[in-house]
Amino acid sequence: MSAVQVSTTVNGDAIDFVCQPTETLLDVLRNRLGLIGSKEGCGTGDCGACSVTVDGQLVCSCLVLGAEAEGRKIGTVEGLADGDKLHPLQKQFIDNAALQCGVCTPGFLVAAKALLDRNPNPTEQEIRYALAGNLCRCTGYDKIVRAVNAAARDVRKQQARKKR
Amino acid sequence: MAHDTSYTDQDFKIVGSRPPRPDGIDKVTGRARYGADVSAPGQLVGRVLRSPHAHAKIRKIDTSRAQKLKGVKAVITSKDLPDLTEGNRGNYDILENCMAREHALYDGHAVAAVAAVDEQTARKALKLIKVDYKVLPHVTDVDAAMQDDAPVVQPHIQHDGKPSNICNVSQFGHGDVEAGFAQADVIVEKTYKTEQTHQGYIEPHACLASVGPDGQGELWVTTQGHFTVRNLCASLLGMDIAKLKVTSSEIGGGFGGKTHIWTEPLALALSRKANLPVKLVMSREDVFKGSGPTCSTSMDIKIGAKKDGTVTAASATLRYHAGPHPGPWGMLGGMTAWACYDFENVQSIAYDVLVNRPKVAAYRAPSAPMAAFGVESTMDLVAEAIGMDPVDFRIKNAAKEGTRASYGPTYGPIGIGPTLEAVKNHPHMRARLGKNQGRGMACGFWFNFGGQTCTDLNIGVDGSVNLTVGTVDVGGARASMSLIAAEELGIPYDQVKCNVGDTASLGHNDTTEGSRGTFSSGMATIFAARNAIEEMKARAAKTWEIDIEDIEWRDGAAHAMGMQHSNLAPLSLAEIAGASPGTGGPIAGHNEVVADGAGVSFASHICDVEVDPETGATRVIRYTVVQDAGKAIHPDYVEGQFQGGAAQGIGWALNEEYVYGEDGCLQNPSFLDYRIPVCSDLPFIDTEILEIPNPNHPYGIRGVGETSIVPPLAAIGNAVSSAVGVRLDHTPMSPPRVLKAIKEKQAGG
Structure with a gap:
């Protein structure tokens, strides 16, 4: 399988990444972008530890493919604070x-x-x-x-x- | 060096306040690093192949095709983990549980492992491993396993002179129960069952192992006991203890399930073979099948009482499953069963029984909730039979200072009576109940534990204090330790930074279990601080050129005492620290201690439920926890322990259950099918902290982590039984079981 190139926005920043077509958004966030705040508790969408928003919609990132982030706006826990000001x-x-x-x-x-x-x-x-x-x-x-x-x-x- | 551990009534300045925890920002911003959150350059992905059979002989494992797959760097089986245990059966059992040898002993038992360049390759490699199994008869039910014709899980274990699954029989008690029952006006005898549950920590087991050909290694791991992990892994793999550095990551829940080793030796063996770092993270299915859930049980409880409420005799026969290897679980059930009460004639006989299920590990007050379910349900039945209020009945029979516990020791000052009085006076007990609603209450006990502890306290030249403890912070402990250090030194909370040290930077610390963290590391922190204070007094003496005996430490400063020194202004901790390079170098306090004298802990819970008579579904509508903490160092996190334990107990009572098929395989290894309570299932959980000081701790601390899970099964059982008018005797009291009980009652009456 050949890797796919994805252009997306994560916490307001434009990000390009390459991932396998089978890779979840959670794995991309954690393993490719270094955003370890989202956690894998189950990998089956049952625990919510990997919750992120895609275009403002709450999802389990373990149930979304990395490739599906193309053109979307992803929000993670790392984007909650405004600089040194906590949400x-x-x-x-x-x-x-x-x-x-x-x-x-x-x-x-x-x-x-x-x-x-x-x-x-x-x-x-x-x-x-x-x-x-x-x-x-x-x-x-x-x-x-x-x-x-x-x-x-x-x-x-x-x-x-x-x-x- | 002996330390004064006795409690003296004291006014605390900082202890008992509720400051923000030091790891708070890291944990709300996503920066905190848990087991799976660390990577190493060139790391491989480790994965484990698990048995699909409940019981099988492993004839042969062919790994040749997996080894040839491009990207696979190491494949291991039990051959790569030779038996170095030298007759230590306990260690052999651990080795065999980590990786099956001649036999796969349960569905999910590890049989091989691979390390590959990525996840996909590792998964592919697992599929290429061919295991030749001869399937054997299995047994998963504790009562079935005790039958004479049951399949034998471990042929070397004998009972009554022949191979048996009964691996331990223990007995506790005193008096003459037969004579006691003969004096009773009322005797209630009943059999109960509880199903197996899992601790359900949200973070799966995870580690990053790195071992070189020189026999040195490092392990980053989510665990409650990194020193124990180090000692066990080094011993199983033939490494020197000092050459394996283990760092405990932030831990995403443990509740006893992370007191043991599971895949850690496999990750180390894979890394050693590949000579590259290996990250091994369990899937949730692996966690359910291949870690250490708690026991299922079956028990017979018998209580005899006089009409005035005096219990004349009580006996319990407890049968706990242990998994494929012996454990202390039945014994702990036997010890805790009657611990709340002062009975003249009391006995418990406990059986540990092998079955083809995962090895049992501790789960929060291990073994106590099940025994309490049987005992506290029966206490309610007796109260009803003699027409006495269940709280008054318990108050009449409650243990007190001087009571000889059913498991042996004589109690000092304890909290069971006060928690019962608090329940009796609680507004919850007088709240009105509606239709289909019922109220129950129950009591619980846990021993608590101290153990080996080692703590360092280093004072920086600016006067800030680095406290290094070796117990793991499972839920806010660093805040509590900082409070204790600040209290003892007389400085602000913010001046202390508490860290959990790795195995290379501290002496041995026992695993963080048995509610020992705040008790024992708290004790060692106090002594380490006192040790540093002595040194600071010595430095002040040197600076002032006066006798150390003339110096007193208070409010964070050395004070010269006596009229002759009235010209000497106090020297603050920061001033002494700043001058330290010229007065003798760094200032540090240390303490190594076996923290004896853990104070026993008691709780009483009240629960209201509403049962839907058409579906059998039960909803907890109000819940109150009353527990003795000894001393609440950081009350927020004490309340949190009370609430968390109650919630786990509620899940255990109503929903959670390992479901095994006829084939002995687990049918619900996911959070979808093994349903733990969610936010919309629960009400607010009210708490009342009692503080009856533990006389064996300088601050009066008892442990608080575990007792809260002990009463809920019975409190809910009593509430549901009251709501539906029929006694529930089997957890979980899931809708089908409750509905069946209601229907049977309707058919019968």
Whole structure:
């Protein structure tokens, strides 16, 4: 099989890479682009540790081929912070102790950001269902839900400030 | 050197606060490096071929075609891992589990491994390996394995003078149970079963091995015990311990499942053969089939009581499966079963039983949740039979200081009574229940553990402090260790940086298991800090030219005591550190200790469920954990341990189960078919931390990691039974089982 050349955008940067046609986007991100923040917990789309966005849509990058990134905009955990300024979700995850081992955290952050992008004022139930595709085995989700709720408040404050 | 480990009532300045963890930014930005996140130049991809049979004789393995495939750099079988165990049966069992020798002992048992230039080539190579199996009869059920005519998993193991799957029988207790039962007004006897579950850490096992022809090697690995990994791998591969440097990566969950070695010796052997680095990452299917889940069990529980609630006798017969090699699992079940109670006549008999399933590893308070399911369910049945409130019944029989535990020791100050009182007074107990809802509560116990620990504390010339511990940070431990060092030295939290040291930079540390991390590394950190304080006092004495006896350390500075020294302004840690090049060189504190005196831990949980009578599906609608922490160093992460253990217990109680087919093969090795609780399955999990100091620790610390998984099976069992009006006796209480119980009750009544 011959390799394919792909032109894409990752976290706002134009990126070209070459990959095998069978290679997943997750493997490309991790092994070719050095973006190790996305994790492989299962490789079958069941755990959400590899969550990224493709054109703003939340996906499991283990279920997307690298070649499918052509012409798309990919968002990963590495693109959440704005320079040295953490995204409210990142800050609230730390402040609320919403991570223990932290291996599922990148996926949760990406999934939670996708939620807040479309709904900055989610109910507890909306948070729980939006994150139901991400497995965490350490926390029982309690502090994760609280962190997302607190971050949503921060995001709404930021949005209100921008409007003013 | 002896250290004062006794607890003195003290006011903490920093311990007990909730600062951000030092590894937080790395973990929310994707920078933290876990097992699979590190690469080496020229690295190969390792993959493992696994047995498709539950039990088979391996007649021959032909690797010639795989070896000839372009891009394959090494192929190994058990021949490449010769038996160097010199009669150490435990080590031989580990070797045999890492790579099958004459027999494949379970579906998923490793039989060969390859290292190739890329993943595709490695996969292709596995397909080219031809294994000639003679399939043998198998047994996967613990009760079936104890029958006389059961297929024998390990012919060298004998029971009653003949080959048997019963590999250990242990017995604990005191008093005369027969006499006790004779005094009872009510006796309840019941049989329970629990199915096998997996720890379900999200990060699969992963390592990067590099061994040269000079016999030196390095291993980067996700593990709870890098020193144990080093010692075992070096011993199995014939390497010098000092020549294998093992670094523990950030660990993506372990819960006991990463206390052992699995593919690590294979990666090292492949690297040695290829003379190139080898990265070996398990797939999720490999993790389910080829790591170390917990036991399935079957047990008979019998409790006799007087009408006033006094238990006169209690006995348990416990049967735990161990996988293809002996383990301590039944024994631990037997020891923990009755540990919450003060019974005059009590006994447990525990069997460890071999089956053709993966080798069992520890899973958070290993063996205790199953025994607690049987015991705590039966406690509720007895309370009901004598018409007593189940909490009052437990309070009446709870162990206390001075109680002789059923497994031998006499307790010091303990928390079972206080957790029960807290439950009794908790608003949760008075909340109204709706239709199809039920409430249950249950208690749990775990021993906790200390063990060998070694810690270094180095003070920089700017006064910042580098703390190096050898226990792994599984969930915020570096924050707790930094708090302890800062407390002891009298400096701000931010002035301390805690690292987990590799095996080349510290003395041996036992594996981070048994809830020992904060207890033992906390103890060693305190002593290392005191050691450094002594040195800083000596430097101050030298600077001031006064006796060290005249110097006191407080608030992060050396103070000269007495009127004669009133002209001497205190010397801060930073000032002493800055002057250190001229006063005797670097300042460091060290400690090596066998951390004895781990304080036993107790918890009581309350759970409300709602059961759908049409589907049998159960939903946990409210959950409360009350547990004794001894002292909560960083309360956020103590609560996190309570919540995480409860959530795992909820999954175990309601959903999780290894499903084996008639062929002895695992039918659900994926997170789709082995369903762990997701965010929308659970409510908030309330926590109440009690602090009954452990007198054997300078800060009163007990472990907190494990006890939280012990009560949930029974608490949920009691709640579901109350909701549907029929006793559930088999976990998981999945919809089909609950529905069956409801239907049987309807048919019967």
